[in-house]
Amino acid sequence: MIDDEMNIKIDDINSIEKMCAATWEPLYRFIYFKVQNREEAEDITQETYFKAISHIRKNNVKVDKFIGFLKIVSLNILRDKWRKNKRRGSIVNFDNINPESASVEDCTEDMAQREIIQNALKSLNGEQRTVIELRILKGFSVEDTARQMNKKEGNIRVLQYRAIQNLTKILKDEH
Incomplete structure (x- = not known):
């Protein structure tokens, strides 16, 4: 497991690999618990690392507890996906709808x-x-x-x- 206060140099590939190796499993389990889909959990885990590393590089931030930081980033990604799906709604093809079967009984x-x-x-x-x-x-x-x-x-x-x-x-x- 990664030391919570490990000094990670984001520009150093070895440091990034150590951080990912130490945190991927608990992060993946956390995300999988939320989405209950293997492919989606893998995609969100990957996106989480990309966004987290980009944020740290861009803002030159020192993160004390990487797993906590990664979980927050993953939750933000999940919320964005859920909001996007909620706004988009479901796609309905009106040509395939039979009005008699879709109507509500009186x-x-x-x-x-x-x-x-x-x-x-x-x-x-x-x-x-x-x-x-x-x-x-x-x-x-x-x-x-x-x-x-x-x-x-x-x-x-x-x-x-x-x-x-x-x-x-x-x-x-x-x-």
């Missing part, structure tokens, strides 16, 4: 249909309504419905057939 129409069906069900007699509720709405088998209503399976089939016919007639008459 729940008022569903509620109106549900209300019409409930009113039609109320128009049926008690046995027919019960058969429709058990067989169609709750998904019971003919056998289970017959057991629940204390009737024979054949009677349940006939009752269901007549209930559906009456329900269809009621719905047609209302619309």
Whole structure:
């Protein structure tokens, strides 16, 4: 590990190599933790060293704790990337969008249909309504419905057939 107060001469290639060798692994892990993508973490790590060394050379700054300085530079690079992506937004090709599949469902129409069906069900007699509720709405088998209503399976089939016919007639008459 690098001595935090190691005297690095930025113009000396050996000093730069020592600094990079000593700090690349913790810096890369720090960046990878933030982006969760190997290629992006490698790119940002490389960009971090480039910007950090350029800043130190340009401003003739003495850095006491290189790993802390590098992490701050990497965070600034990440923030810039995130801001740029946020401003840019996502690219949408309007030619590939199907308006029917992309549109938001209007729940008022569903509620109106549900209300019409409930009113039609109320128009049926008690046995027919019960058969429709058990067989169609709750998904019971003919056998289970017959057991629940204390009737024979054949009677349940006939009752269901007549209930559906009456329900269809009621719905047609209302619309």
